[in-house]
Amino acid sequence: MFSKSNRGNRSRYRRLSLEQLDSRICLAVDTLQNGDVLNVIGTRDADIILVRDDGRGTIHVQDGSSGERHEFRGVEHLVIDALGGNDIIRFTRTGGDMPLPELDITAGEGNDDVAIGLLLPAVQKVRAAAARMNIDLGEDNDRLQINTNGFNNIDLGLSAGTGDDNVLIGLLLPAVQKVREAAARTSMDLDLGDGNNKLNVNSTGIPDVGLDIKAGEGDDNILIGLLLPAVQKVRESAARVNVDFGTGHDTANVGFTGFSNVDHTFTSGDGDPEVTVRTAGPRTLVRATSI
Numbered sequence: 001m002f003s004k005s006n007r008g009n010r011s012r013y014r015r016l017s018l019e020q021l022d023s024r025i026c027l028a029v030d031t032l033q034n035g036d037v038l039n040v041i042g043t044r045d046a047d048i049i050l051v052r053d054d055g056r057g058t059i060h061v062q063d064g065s066s067g068e069r070h071e072f073r074g075v076e077h078l079v080i081d082a083l084g085g086n087d088i089i090r091f092t093r094t095g096g097d098m099p100l101p102e103l104d105i106t107a108g109e110g111n112d113d114v115a116i117g118l119l120l121p122a123v124q125k126v127r128a129a130a131a132r133m134n135i136d137l138g139e140d141n142d143r144l145q146i147n148t149n150g151f152n153n154i155d156l157g158l159s160a161g162t163g164d165d166n167v168l169i170g171l172l173l174p175a176v177q178k179v180r181e182a183a184a185r186t187s188m189d190l191d192l193g194d195g196n197n198k199l200n201v202n203s204t205g206i207p208d209v210g211l212d213i214k215a216g217e218g219d220d221n222i223l224i225g226l227l228l229p230a231v232q233k234v235r236e237s238a239a240r241v242n243v244d245f246g247t248g249h250d251t252a253n254v255g256f257t258g259f260s261n262v263d264h265t266f267t268s269g270d271g272d273p274e275v276t277v278r279t280a281g282p283r284t285l286v287r288a289t290s291i
Helices: none
Strands: 009-016 018-021 025-026 029-033 038-041 048-053 058-061 069-073 075-083 090-094 102-106 113-119 130-136 143-151 153-159 168-174 183-191 197-203 206-216 221-229 240-244 251-259 259-268 274-280 285-290
Touching: 009 168, 029 069, 038 058, 048 075, 075 090, 090 102, 113 130, 143 153, 153 168, 168 183, 183 197, 197 206, 206 221, 221 240, 240 251, 251 259, 259 274
Parallel strands: 038 075, 048 090, 075 102, 090 113, 102 130, 113 143, 130 153, 143 168, 153 183, 168 197, 183 206, 197 221, 206 240, 221 251, 240 259, 251 274, 259 285
Antiparallel strands: 009 029, 018 025, 029 038, 048 058, 058 069
């Protein structure tokens, strides 16, 4: 069903389906649009929530369990709350010239699998190639994978909660992507919570990177690779990494390549971390602090 824009301040509420299995009644994924905010709400059971932004102003929502599909327009803020259960959440964007809506995801309790894929072809001319994401994985053992290609302004906030989580983040800005130098930046604030977590962060082609990590309790494994290729011609580039290891036996391997300014701070707390830092690049100024 195609959904027209709201009239006045009326909100639209849709229940995608109602299924009865044996003696149990399972409510499937619900949606509610109020103005420019679209809420997608799961259940206490295992949900499959599939959301696609076509880049031309339409958000497509599919309940992967029931197959129900709906479309929404005029969305500037997308809120996904999966509630409890072992959920699968997918959000994708490929092409188009419309701004990406701000994205808030709450996975809730359960072993959740969240994946976000954002692709903006180099030939695509957009008004604002920005991605703003806030993700709360909740309790238990979760997996998060984020891949962006062609987005030059990225803000990411993550709260992983307790549990052994696996987080993979890959950010790519191709050298052929024509962007204003001042606009090419990323800021990430990652709270891994307690547990034996794995974090892998890689960025390529973004000249201004800010990364703050809080590891909490547990034995964490952190791998960071920040690369600015020589063909990416910028006047000034900077990479700032701050890691608070908390307690536990943590390991971190951090690499900086091609940045003119590098600033990293590692705080060990009551733990016993092992840290390896590699820096490569012409005329690189390094400021390092260990506490």
